[in-house]
Amino acid sequence: MSNELLKVNIQKKLKEFDLNVDFELKKGCLGILGPSGCGKSMTLKSVAGIVNPDNGVISLTTNDETVYYDSNEKINLKPQKRNVGYLFQNYALFPNMTVEENVAIGLPKDYDEKRLTDMIKRFRLEGLEKRYPRELSGGQQQRVALARILAYSPDVILLDEPFSAMDTFLKEQLRIELSNVLKDFDGFSILVTHNRDEVFQFCDELLILDKGKIIAKGTTHDVFENPKKVQVARLTGCKNISKVEIIDDYHLKSLEWGITFEVAEKISQDITHIGIRAHDFLPAEKDDINSFDTINATKLEIPFEWQITLANGLWWKLDKKYMIMNL
Known part of the structure; x- marks a missing residue:
């Protein structure tokens, strides 16, 4: 060695x-x-x-x-x-x-x-x-x-x-x-x-x-x-960060977006925020886990993707190819 x-x-x-x-x-x-x-x-x-x-x-x-x-x-x-x-x-x-x-x-x-x-x-x-x-x-x-x-x-x-x-x-x-x-x-x-x-x-x-x-x-x-800290998440490019209220071991509510999420890992009591990268959203059916509507969203076109801002402030980057094939 x-x-x-x-x-x-x-x-x-x-x-x-x-x-x-x-x-x-x-x-x-x-x-x-x-x-x-x-x-x-x-x-x-x-x-x-x-x-x-x-x-x-x-x-x-x-x-x-x-x-x-x-x-x-x-x-x-x-x-x-x-x-x-x-x-x-x-x-x-x-x-x-x-x-x-x-x-x-x-x-x-x-x-x-x-x-x-x-x-x-x-x-x-x-x-x-x-x-x-x-x-x-x-x-x-x-x-x-x-x-x-x-x-x-x-x-x-x-x-x-x-x-x-x-x-x-x-x-x-x-x-x-x-x-x-x-x-x-x-x-x-x-x-x-x-x-x-x-x-x-x-x-x-x-x-x-x-x-x-x-x-x-x-x-x-x-x-x-796994950035662990809010400032680290921001510096590594995470656009969506919200304070949370813990509901139980696997559910929390975003205070900024007004959405309740179900998570895969047990939630530590030390958790204060949730972060979602803008590329991690996917189109979903309304009754899917962690799904929510996109009513009144605004859409900005750039060369290879759409930048979508939802009414609640969430920011979503969606590849144009994906939209053509799936929406």
């Missing part, structure tokens, strides 16, 4: 709140999801050595342990000593260097030309070698930045909202490309985002941050399937 492990346990006093994160990553990709200003990027910058925590430990164990930061032992490795690749939101390419010069910066001084050629080919940058960043599209700039990072074989890749400034078409293209890069990467990666689709696509493990505190962590699928 592999003992490779990235450990992060840090605290830092910030203007709006105190950052306090504690996690371990055993290879693969970890997602950090949360609203803007919750401490996501500060966590990445602490791992990279760009900012210093007030207290804590950051360490990487591969063949042996490398301590990046330890407040008690007064250890604080400089960023260039950490072998960490950081993909900034704006890619941070050197504007006065060509594509091949930007990529070569990531290689040792005595690098083999074949290594540079391989990286150019791998990231489909052939024909762009002599261009400068200002002459590249956003997607090309991202590929150059990734080539530069992977050229020096980092132990850890940090991705800080890499798709935030892109249009929808380019974003979809680059998500596929980055997904392939990460699958081939035999190391640790951390993706920071406020986009639930990105975290679901890329990340094996997930942390959810709110005002500097971890409010959920686990496998990505588990956190989405």
Whole structure:
């Protein structure tokens, strides 16, 4: 069994709140999801050595342990000593260097030309070698930045909202490309985002941050399937959330929607809310369990689905194909 492990346990006093994160990553990709200003990027910058925590430990164990930061032992490795690749939101390419010069910066001084050629080919940058960043599209700039990072074989890749400034078409293209890069990467990666689709696509493990505190962590699928907290449900994209009144072990009433639901699992007395994802509704017969009418609903058409808002406030997303075949 592999003992490779990235450990992060840090605290830092910030203007709006105190950052306090504690996690371990055993290879693969970890997602950090949360609203803007919750401490996501500060966590990445602490791992990279760009900012210093007030207290804590950051360490990487591969063949042996490398301590990046330890407040008690007064250890604080400089960023260039950490072998960490950081993909900034704006890619941070050197504007006065060509594509091949930007990529070569990531290689040792005595690098083999074949290594540079391989990286150019791998990231489909052939024909762009002599261009400068200002002459590249956003997607090309991202590929150059990734080539530069992977050229020096980092132990850890940090991705800080890499798709935030892109249009929808380019974003979809680059998500596929980055997904392939990460699958081939035999190391640790951390993706920071406020986009639930990105975290679901890329990340094996997930942390959810709110005002500097971890409010959920686990496998990505588990956190989405069972968010447990209202704020976690919202951040993972749940549109329908209501306070409830518990009736008995298997029935509860939504106070916002005025509907009584029957549930499959015994209801804990700690339950305060119910959440229903907008895609989880299906057309039903009137006497089916958990069925209700759609009188006075409003319907909004978007390219591939209908967004239906019921009179009681419930929000339903229904695939157009389903409506054509079944309604």
